[in-house]
Amino acid sequence: MLGNLAATSFRLALLFLVGREVASQLGSQGIVVMGQLQNLLTLGLALASQALQPGIQQALGSARPEQVSERSSWALLSGQILALLSGLVVLQLSTSGAIYLPPQMHAAAWMLVPGLMAMAMMGNLQAIASGTGRLRRLNLFIALSGPLQALWLYFWIHGGLQGLVPGVLLFGLVALPLALWLMPPFPLQVPRRAQWKEQARLWAPLAAMGSVVAVLSPYKLILFRETILAQGVEVAGNWQAAVRITDLLFATWSMAFTTWALPKLSGPEHARPKFGKLSFGPLGGLALAGSIAVAAPWILDVAYVGRFPGALPVLRLQCFAEFVQSCTMPLGLILIARRSARVFAGLEFAGAIAQIALVRVLVPQFGPIGAPIAICIESTAYFAVALWFVRRKGPVQE
Secondary structure (H helix, E strand, O other): OHHHHHHHHHHHHHHHHHHHHHHHHHHHHHHHHHHHHHHHHHHHHHHHHHOOHHHHHHHHHOOOHHHHHHHHHHHHHHHHHHHHHHHHHHHHHHHHOOOOOOHHHHHHHHHHHHHHHHHHHHHHHHHHHHHOOOHHHHHHHHHHHHHHHHHHHHHHHOOOHHHHHHHHHOHHHHHHHHHHHHOOOOOOOOOOHHHHHHHHHHHHHHHHHHHHHHHHHHHHHHHHHHHHHOOOHHHHHHHHHHHHHHHHHHHHHHHHHHHHHHHHHOOOHHHOOOHHHHOHHHHHHHHHHHHHHHOHHHHHHHHHOOOOHHHHHHHHHHHHHHHHHHHHHHHHHHHHHOOOHHHHHHHHHHHHHHHHHHHHHHHHHHHHHHHHHHHHHHHHHHHHHHHHHHOOOOOOOO
């Protein structure tokens, strides 16, 4: 876990430099648009990669050696089919005016499709590496791809707003050869017809659960942004600046913790971590939240060349909201490992609806700090309900 955290943190530091350049060159509109592109990217990868990754880690963590090739093949094949379909949907959304995206960016929107397909394969290769215990190669890829991503984005940012599309979305085409070299999957095989039903039975509940979570997260943020944009672009820029910092930092910790915990929770019972070790998830979130809140003025100045002073109260409250969310993380992983797909997906769906409703009520009254207040309220309720389900002690299904 420490190696993954170190490699991801190095990559994160480079992304902060990219955000600084966006703020310097493109101002509030650039930060808002970059956040919108990140949500489109997450939406496009929701089914193709993010929905599959918990299933890949769980299925490969519990696989016998002879099953690894078959399950890896199924994951990569399914991911590419879903990435193509998702890319076409996201392309339609970005050019139809259904969501906020400046018209000068529409001409480059076709790059969404190949970019998403490459990034889906890259993400699923990382999940295969995690599920099969090849963490050294995974960490090396994360560390090496960081400078590559930063250089690629720096090059395109100077093309103006329209440069953000190839900068954000075609990184996958540049980094995929590195991923294939460092993390080649086990020898692949074309699934035989007799295998389709067995594989569908294995992946369907996990993919359905992951789909709900992966689609809801970016869609929820898109709705958040549309609500906050009604307060003005500058207000939305302050909110986006704060959320980008917390997303990057807390996602780094969440990814490192999940990469370590989920395969172990899915493995043999004697090797599964107990609640004591799982408490490192919330404790790490608390340490991170406290550090960011104390250093918030300096972080904003370094990250955005002092252009978003109004983001300070949002950033500090968002840190607390992220900590409350991190307390729910171990409970969610336990439900995934138990293959409690309906419970986990139901909690995520209800939580997203509650957050959206609270944001619609609180943002007009309190401004951008209404969003983290909504997250705090919803996450507290989520924790109580998830803890009740976990204490029912259902067995982990292999």
